[in-house]
Amino acid sequence: MGATAAEKILARVGRKKSVKPGDIVYPEPDFIIMHDLHAHIFLRELWEKGVKELWKPERVMVVIDHRVPAHNVKTAGVHQEIRDWVDKFNIGHFFDINDTGITHMLQIERGIARPGNFIVAKDVHCSNAGAVGSLALPLIYDIPAFLALGSAWVRVPETVRINLNGQAKPGVYARDVVQASLAQLGYEDADYRVIEFGGDYVDQLSLDGRQILCNVVIESGAKSGFTNPDQKACDYIKSVTDEPFEPAVSDPDATYALVLEFDVAALDPQLAAPPSPDNIVSVASVAGKTVNQAFVGSCAGGTLQDLRQAAAELKGRRVASGVRLLIAPSTQRTMNLATQEGLVELFTQSGATVLPPGCSACAGSVAPIADGELCISTSTRNEPGRMGSKVDTEIYLANAATVAASAVAGKITVPTTKVAE
Amino acid sequence: MANSKITSKRDGWIFEGRCWKFGDNVPNDGGLMDKDVMSQLLEYKPKTLAPLVLNNIRPELAKEAKPGDILVFGKRFAHGNPHIQGSLGMQGLGVGLIIEGMQRTTYRLLISAGVPFIPYADNIRDFVEDGDHVRMNAETGDVENLTSGKKVSFEPLPSFLLEVIEAGGSQGHLDKRLREEGKIPA
Numbered sequence: 001m002g003a004t005a006a007e008k009i010l011a012r013v014g015r016k017k018s019v020k021p022g023d024i025v026y027p028e029p030d031f032i033i034m035h036d037l038h039a040h041i042f043l044r045e046l047w048e049k050g051v052k053e054l055w056k057p058e059r060v061m062v063v064i065d066h067r068v069p070a071h072n073v074k075t076a077g078v079h080q081e082i083r084d085w086v087d088k089f090n091i092g093h094f095f096d097i098n099d100t101g102i103t104h105m106l107q108i109e110r111g112i113a114r115p116g117n118f119i120v121a122k123d124v125h126c127s128n129a130g131a132v133g134s135l136a137l138p139l140i141y142d143i144p145a146f147l148a149l150g151s152a153w154v155r156v157p158e159t160v161r162i163n164l165n166g167q168a169k170p171g172v173y174a175r176d177v178v179q180a181s182l183a184q185l186g187y188e189d190a191d192y193r194v195i196e197f198g199g200d201y202v203d204q205l206s207l208d209g210r211q212i213l214c215n216v217v218i219e220s221g222a223k224s225g226f227t228n229p230d231q232k233a234c235d236y237i238k239s240v241t242d243e244p245f246e247p248a249v250s251d252p253d254a255t256y257a258l259v260l261e262f263d264v265a266a267l268d269p270q271l272a273a274p275p276s277p278d279n280i281v282s283v284a285s286v287a288g289k290t291v292n293q294a295f296v297g298s299c300a301g302g303t304l305q306d307l308r309q310a311a312a313e314l315k316g317r318r319v320a321s322g323v324r325l326l327i328a329p330s331t332q333r334t335m336n337l338a339t340q341e342g343l344v345e346l347f348t349q350s351g352a353t354v355l356p357p358g359c360s361a362c363a364g365s366v367a368p369i370a371d372g373e374l375c376i377s378t379s380t381r382n383e384p385g386r387m388g389s390k391v392d393t394e395i396y397l398a399n400a401a402t403v404a405a406s407a408v409a410g411k412i413t414v415p416t417t418k419v420a421e
Numbered sequence: 422m423a424n425s426k427i428t429s430k431r432d433g434w435i436f437e438g439r440c441w442k443f444g445d446n447v448p449n450d451g452g453l454m455d456k457d458v459m460s461q462l463l464e465y466k467p468k469t470l471a472p473l474v475l476n477n478i479r480p481e482l483a484k485e486a487k488p489g490d491i492l493v494f495g496k497r498f499a500h501g502n503p504h505i506q507g508s509l510g511m512q513g514l515g516v517g518l519i520i521e522g523m524q525r526t527t528y529r530l531l532i533s534a535g536v537p538f539i540p541y542a543d544n545i546r547d548f549v550e551d552g553d554h555v556r557m558n559a560e561t562g563d564v565e566n567l568t569s570g571k572k573v574s575f576e577p578l579p580s581f582l583l584e585v586i587e588a589g590g591s592q593g594h595l596d597k598r599l600r601e602e603g604k605i606p607a
Contacts, residue, residue: 145594
C-alpha cells in the first residue's frame with residue numbers, strides 16, 4: 001500500500017516507519033515560523049515561564065510582515081520587542097523590515113520551505129510551502145510547545161487529490177481554478193485534509209501559481225495544500241539555498257480520501273462574493289458593480305506572476321477616476337524583479353499606488369475601506385470588516401487581472417488579457 | 422421557571438446544570454465572541470473573556486450561565502478564523518459543551534483553550550431542549566437528560582486530549598511538560 005507525500009513527511013518527522021490518517025504523532029519540525037502578530041507574545045510567555053532557551057533556535061523563523069512599516073507607536077514598540085526576543089533567544093532566521101516580505105512567500109524565496117520539509121506555523125496560510133513540496137501545518141496555539149520542546153500532538157490528515165487538466169482561457173488564472181475546484185467539494189470534504197494538486201495544468205504552472213493553489217485551500221477548511229515537487233520546484237530551491245533536501249512524492253497507489261477531476265479549459269473568470277471565500281460566482285454575474293478600492297497583493301495574490309497579470313490589464317490605460325488601486329508586491333525581491341521588468345513604472349503611470357511589500361491591505365491594517373464601499377481584491381478573506389469598515393461594505397476576491405481590469409473600468413469587469421502562468 | 426430549580430455543578434469531568442441549546446452555524450468571530458471586542462481587548466485570560474461569550478447571539482448567557490451548565494451546539498460550530506478568545510471565555514465560564522459538528526480546527530482550538538466537550542454528538546439536539554436539566558460526562562461521553570429521563574452516549578475525546586484539557590489547555594499542558602522535563606522548576 002502506497003503513501004501520500006504528506007504521510008511520508010509526517011512519518012519521517014514523527015520517527016515512524018509509516019503512518020496512516022488518524023494516527024497521532026509527535027513530529028519534530030524542520031522549521032517553526034511566526035510573524036509579528038504573535039512572535040513577541042509567544043516568546044515573552046515562554047521567557048516568563050522560565051524557558052530561557054528554545055528547543056532549536058536555528059530552526060525558528062520570525063518575520064515582520066503584517067504591519068510594515070509600523071503605522072503607530074504601539075506597533076513600533078511591538079517590532080522593537082520582537083527584535084529583543086530574537087536576540088535573547090538567538091533565533092536563526094529573522095526577517096526585519098529592511099529585508100522582508102510576506103512570511104508565506106519568504107519561506108520559499110529564502111529556501112526555508114524545501115521539498116520534503118515539515119513546517120509548523122502560527123499563521124493558517126503557511127500552506128504556500130506546498131508549492132515546493134514542503135508540508136506546512138498551522139498548529140497555532142501549540143507553537144509555544146514546538147518552540148520550547150520540539151513537538152506537540154498532530155493527527156495525521158487524510159489527503160484529497162484534485163487533478164487539474166486543460167489550458168485556461170484568457171483571464172483565467174490559478175486563483176479562479178482553485179476557487180472553482182474547491183467549490184465542488186462539500187463542507188466536510190476538505191476539513192482537516194491536505195489538498196494535493198496534480199494534472200497537466202499544475203505541471204506547466206509556475207511556482208507562483210502553485211503558491212496560489214496551495215494558499216487558497218485554507219479557506220475551504222483544509223489543513224494544508226500540496227504539490228508533488230518536480231524538477232521545476234527542486235531547481236528553484238537549489239537556486240536559493242545550498243541546504244540539502246529530500247523530496248517526498250505521493251506513490252501512484254497512495255490512498256486518497258477523495259479524488260476530484262477538474263476541467264480547467266471549461267472555466268470562465270470566477271470570484272468569491274461576500275460574505276465568505278467559498279461563495280464562488282462567475283465574474284460576469286456580478287459585472288457592473290461600482291468599485292471603490294482594488295487591491296493586488298497578499299499571500300494569495302502578490303507574486304510576480306500576479307503583478308504581470310495585473311500589468312497586462314493596465315498597460316496603456318489608467319485607473320478610473322474615483323478608484324484606488326493598491327498594489328503590494330509580496331516580498332522585497334518581488335518588488336525588485338517587478339521594477340527590473342518595468343512593472344512598477346507601469347503601475348504608477350497607470351495611477352496605481354504601489355505599497356511596501358508585506359501583508360498590506362489584506363487585513364485592513366493599511367488603506368482600510370470606508371462605510372458603504374466595495375473592494376475587489378486578490379487577498380485571502382472577505383468576511384464583513386476584514387478590510388476595514390463592516391458597515392454596508394462588500395469584498396470580492398478575484399485574480400489580479402480581474403482586479404486590475406475592474407480598477408480601470410471603475411466597476412467589476414471580466415478580464416480579457418492572458419499572460420503565461 | 423424550570424431552570425431556576427436546577428443546581429449547576431461540576432465534579433471533575435461530570436457537568437450538571439441547565440442546557441443552553443443553539444442551532445447550526447454559530448460562527449467563531451462575531452458569534453462566540455465579537456471580533457471588534459477581541460481586537461480592542463487583546464486579552465487572553467479566561468475569566469476576563471467569560472462575560473463576553475456569545476454576547477451577540479444570547480446576551481443573557483454570559484450573565485446567567487453557571488459552572489456545570491451545558492452548552493449544546495449544532496453543525497459548523499465556531500467556523501471561521503481560529504481566534505481562541507471565545508473558547509477561552511467558555512473555559513472561564515466553567516461550562517461543558519456538546520457539539521454536533523465542527524471542523525477539526527475548532528476541535529483543536531477547544532482543546533488548546535482547555536474547554537471540556539463531547540465532539541460529534543450526532544442528533545444531540547433531538548435529545549435536549551433549551552432549559553432542560555442535563556448531566557454530561559466528558560470522560561465517558563454519557564449524557565443524561567434529567568428533565569426527560571432519557572440517556573444517550575457518544576464517543577468521548579481520547580484520554581491524551583482530556584489530559585491537555587485537564588491541564589488547562591495548551592499553555593497549562595506545556596507547563597506540565599516543561600516541569601516533567603526539568604526545563605522549569607517543579
